[in-house]
Amino acid sequence: MSLPRIVITGVGLTAPNGNSLAEYRGNLLSGVARISRTEIRYMGPLLAGVCNFDPLRYQKKKELRVGTRAGSIGIYCAREALADAGLSAEQLVKDRTGVFVGITEHGNVETENEIYAISKFGYDTKFWSHYHNPRTVANNPAGEISLGLGTTGPAYTIGAACAAGNMGLIHAAQLLRLGEVDFAVCGGVSESIHTFGIYAGFKSQNALAHHEDPNRASRPFDKARNGIVISEGGALYTLERLDDALRRGAKIYAEIAGYCVNSDASDYVLPNPTRQAECVRSALSRSGLKAQDIHIVSTHATATPMGDIQECEAIRSVFGEGCPETWINNTKSFIGHAMGAAGALELAGNLPSFNDLIVHPTINVEELDPQCALPGLVINQPRKVERVDTILNNSFGMLGINSTLIVRRFLG
Amino acid sequence: MTHDEVKKVVLDIIADIAPDEDLSQLKSDVRLRDQMQLDSMDFLDIVMELRKRHGIEVPEADYLKLATLDSCGEYLAPKFAALGSKS
Numbered sequence: 205m206s207l208p209r210i211v212i213t214g215v216g217l218t219a220p221n222g223n224s225l226a227e228y229r230g231n232l233l234s235g236v237a238r239i240s241r242t243e244i245r246y247m248g249p250l251l252a253g254v255c256n257f258d259p260l261r262y263q264k265k266k267e268l269r270v271g272t273r274a275g276s277i278g279i280y281c282a283r284e285a286l287a288d289a290g291l292s293a294e295q296l297v298k299d300r301t302g303v304f305v306g307i308t309e310h311g312n313v314e315t316e317n318e319i320y321a322i323s324k325f326g327y328d329t330k331f332w333s334h335y336h337n338p339r340t341v342a343n344n345p346a347g348e349i350s351l352g353l354g355t356t357g358p359a360y361t362i363g364a365a366c367a368a369g370n371m372g373l374i375h376a377a378q379l380l381r382l383g384e385v386d387f388a389v390c391g392g393v394s395e396s397i398h399t400f401g402i403y404a405g406f407k408s409q410n411a412l413a414h415h416e417d418p419n420r421a422s423r424p425f426d427k428a429r430n431g432i433v434i435s436e437g438g439a440l441y442t443l444e445r446l447d448d449a450l451r452r453g454a455k456i457y458a459e460i461a462g463y464c465v466n467s468d469a470s471d472y473v474l475p476n477p478t479r480q481a482e483c484v485r486s487a488l489s490r491s492g493l494k495a496q497d498i499h500i501v502s503t504h505a506t507a508t509p510m511g512d513i514q515e516c517e518a519i520r521s522v523f524g525e526g527c528p529e530t531w532i533n534n535t536k537s538f539i540g541h542a543m544g545a546a547g548a549l550e551l552a553g554n555l556p557s558f559n560d561l562i563v564h565p566t567i568n569v570e571e572l573d574p575q576c577a578l579p580g581l582v583i584n585q586p587r588k589v590e591r592v593d594t595i596l597n598n599s600f601g602m603l604g605i606n607s608t609l610i611v612r613r614f615l616g
Numbered sequence: 617m618t619h620d621e622v623k624k625v626v627l628d629i630i631a632d633i634a635p636d637e638d639l640s641q642l643k644s645d646v647r648l649r650d651q652m653q654l655d656s657m658d659f660l661d662i663v664m665e666l667r668k669r670h671g672i673e674v675p676e677a678d679y680l681k682l683a684t685l686d687s688c689g690e691y692l693a694p695k696f697a698a699l700g701s702k703s
Contacts, residue, residue: 264635264636265635265636266633266634266635266636266653269633269635270657325668330667331664331667331668333664334657334660334661334664335657
């Protein structure tokens, strides 16, 4: 069965260190991390990746008051992606446009805010906001985007823990191939720095990073790594069938080569290297590629002591020593863990490598953990390479969900 | 509280819930919904803010009495007065 080819034609993003792909990529190549200390309710100052995009660029003040941070991040990213794709919202065929947004979680922020608000009124629920339900329904971020763009096709979120960013793209590619939609806005968003519950949960797991210098706290593969820096952010892409993109003369960033989503079925939180490796192998096989054909492996590693070792074990088992042109990096060392946006942002940071043939590094590695010493790991300094024709992007999440997305240079 | 003071209270609330609107030209005898973008959720905001900020309860059966600034003044002034006499 021959399925339509799917291409990426636009990117819109906000990350702690950049509000456009150009700014973000520039900082990834210059080694600029941007993590701050921010006040978390009940907990005090903690590390967070905070985005500083201007929400009023695409929203009215009233929309900001009524909507959610995740919705606002989504609207910003969607509008930026459309502009990058050379389209306005008015040009979209409304009922043939889908919005598919990966989320790790949604509703914690808004629920905590309401409980805090009614605590000032003796927990009397008559002070509970009538906006609570539209703010906390699981489709909220996608729904806010469809409201913002005026699109009337399917718009929903995909809950997939921290594998969600990849899942937005994968799901969009599937629906484009099925002919369910003709144009998709897809990726992932996160507002998780605004919920103390996520912080307290990671803290109770002993999985929250700490360091005197916020910008050195997120340090995947370093021997002294001590956990996750939580971030907000978003990255949304425009995806189209190749024929449609060519017909309108669209700029093409990359082609979706293949993907896989699988499940560990082994633990609530502990990763499973065997299943991760199966996910990567299956994505390779579906792409018609071998391990040595992959030029960049964008790792999921979050800087937890165990998680990094396990992903390295999975990567080692697939790529081993026989892949001299495979380079491995990580983006969380710059921006922290953007949860539902992580996979989407991490792919975006690597896309420009197709043009500049530079692999951005993972930073903050002072002493490489020998158990993470993968061949081809690009550490602390960017690396100019001979070829970048393929990027493999890993994104894994709790309850054992794994996603691998492979994109390739568009060659016509 | 005079009717005008009550209208000012309501206007302050509207300014917060409709921050993009120019309220300087609002006519006090014309329905608020006919002069500005105000949907049913916004209207519930007015009710909620009266409750939160001033301890005023507006039962659903009386919502129509908040249709204009004038009717707000007329309907809410006795409620503010009752609050004052309690304290």
